[in-house]
Amino acid sequence: MTNTQNIPADKLVRVTFQPEGKTVEFEYGTMPYDHHGKPMSFLDVAENFDVFLDHACGGSCACTTCHLWIKEGDAGISEADDDEIDRLDMAADQQLNSRLGCQAVITRPGTYVVEIPKWNRNYVSEGKPLTLAEGK
Numbered sequence: 001m002t003n004t005q006n007i008p009a010d011k012l013v014r015v016t017f018q019p020e021g022k023t024v025e026f027e028y029g030t031m032p033y034d035h036h037g038k039p040m041s042f043l044d045v046a047e048n049f050d051v052f053l054d055h056a057c058g059g060s061c062a063c064t065t066c067h068l069w070i071k072e073g074d075a076g077i078s079e080a081d082d083d084e085i086d087r088l089d090m091a092a093d094q095q096l097n098s099r100l101g102c103q104a105v106i107t108r109p110g111t112y113v114v115e116i117p118k119w120n121r122n123y124v125s126e127g128k129p130l131t132l133a134e135g136k
């Protein structure tokens with residue numbers, strides 16, 4: 001977690017990625033764009049803070065590997081456009097709170113909790129996929 005002592009409360013963005021429970025915090029409007037997904041998308045946040053969120057298409061709304069469930073903070077997140085809605089229809093385990101991590105953008109300070117579905121949980125948290133065949 002970053003040092004949040006100097007961030008005014010009304011500018012604080014707090015994002016928790018479940019099921020790991022990793023929480024990251026930063027000042028709204030200061031996070032650099034990591035060139036993955038839309039700026040200030042959950043994928044952008046994940047990439048900035050070394051949280052592994054798969055993104056096979058690079059964040060261009062052309063796959064469903066960045067699928068997330070929004071658990072908290074829905075009111076502060078951009079609405080899904082038609083392209084995202086069409087793409088989400090192809091996602092496994094789609095729920096009412098499903099979004100694509102590369103398309104769902106944080107639009108204001110606040111607290112956000114998202115859950116990465118289980119097919120992405122086969123990866124360890126610090127950005128490295130598990131190796132199934134150890135160097136053989």
Ligand code: FES
Pocket residue numbers: 054055056057058059060061062063064065066067100101102103
């Ligand atoms: S990374 Fe492919 S749709 Fe989000």
